[in-house]
Amino acid sequence: xxxxxxxxxxxxxxxxxxxxxxxxxxxxxxxxxxxxxxxxxxxxxxxxxxxxxxxxxxxxxxxxxxxxxxxxxxxxxxxxxxxxxxxxxxxxxxxxxxxxxxxxxxxxxxxxxxxxxxxxxxxxxxxxxxxxxxxxxxxxxxxxxxxxxxxxxxxxxxxxxxxxxxxxxxxxxxxxxxxxxxxxxxxxxxxxxxxxxxxxxxxxxxx
DNA sequence: TGCCAGGCCCTCTTTAGGGCCTT
Numbered sequence: 001x002x003x004x005x006x007x008x009x010x011x012x013x014x015x016x017x018x019x020x021x022x023x024x025x026x027x028x029x030x031x032x033x034x035x036x037x038x039x040x041x042x043x044x045x046x047x048x049x050x051x052x053x054x055x056x057x058x059x060x061x062x063x064x065x066x067x068x069x070x071x072x073x074x075x076x077x078x079x080x081x082x083x084x085x086x087x088x089x090x091x092x093x094x095x096x097x098x099x100x101x102x103x104x105x106x107x108x109x110x111x112x113x114x115x116x117x118x119x120x121x122x123x124x125x126x127x128x129x130x131x132x133x134x135x136x137x138x139x140x141x142x143x144x145x146x147x148x149x150x151x152x153x154x155x156x157x158x159x160x161x162x163x164x165x166x167x168x169x170x171x172x173x174x175x176x177x178x179x180x181x182x183x184x185x186x187x188x189x190x191x192x193x194x195x196x197x198x199x200x201x202x203x204x205x206x207x
Numbered sequence: 208t209g210c211c212a213g214g215c216c217c218t219c220t221t222t223a224g225g226g227c228c229t230t
Contacts, residue, residue, distance in 0.1 A: 014229095015229090015230080016230070017229090017230050018230075019212090019230060020212055020213085020229070020230055021211085021212040021213075021230090022212090023212070023213090024211065024212070026212090026230075029230095058230090059230065062230065063230080094229090095228080095229075096214090096215095096227095096228045096229040097229095098213065098214055098215080098228090098229080099212090099213080099214090099228075099229040099230075100229075102212085102213075102229095103229095103230090121215095123215095123227090123228060123229085124215075127215090127216085127227095135227080135228090136227075136228070137227090137228070137229090138228090138229090154230080195216085196216085196217090
């Protein structure tokens with residue numbers, strides 16, 4: 001999908017992983033995703049995946065995903081091939097997208113696949129559009145925007161659901177405060193690259 | 208032995224340092 005595609009049609013995704021860096025040998029252990037089409041959640045994806053080695057007790061505690069659960073899960077390659085089919089040509093959104101993009105590219109490399117769409121980051125957008133939020137962690141932004149949630153954090157589908165709702169809040173903020181209706185994905189990327197000080201004047205100019 | 212990410216962004220900046228985010 002091109003960057004000129006509407007921002008309200010995207011795949012919002014989240015990884016749980018064995019650590020912070022695929023270049024240090026970390027692997028994905030769960031992926032969750034929500035397909036938004038015209039601002040509506042029309043499909044969901046969630047699978048655990050077996051990285052082929054035991055995960056640390058820290059990650060077990062952090063995610064609630066145990067080594068016993070992963071022993072019964074399909075290997076990463078199988079899950080990522082199914083996810084490749086799910087994501088198709090869509091653009092993607094994640095919270096702190098550079099993290100999820102690194103893992104997605106690393107896992108796709110393992111199966112000889114490449115990204116088809118572009119990434120946008122709900123954290124960078126939130127830093128520009130929710131400047132009064134206490135901080136820009138996903139959980140804090142969910143509370144700041146009174147987003148419905150079931151209290152589950154650090155699981156892939158739950159976090160991708162909340163990120164999808166946060167993404168819709170960002171679109172609503174643009175509509176309510178700057179009369180920007182149905183912006184393109186490319187414009188969202190452009191806003192995320194503006195400085196905090198300049199973003200308001202930029203948005204007023206193009207509104 | 209000890210350490211181990213990477214990108215963004217602010218400021219006491221740009222010949223740098225450190226906090227924020229993600230697991």
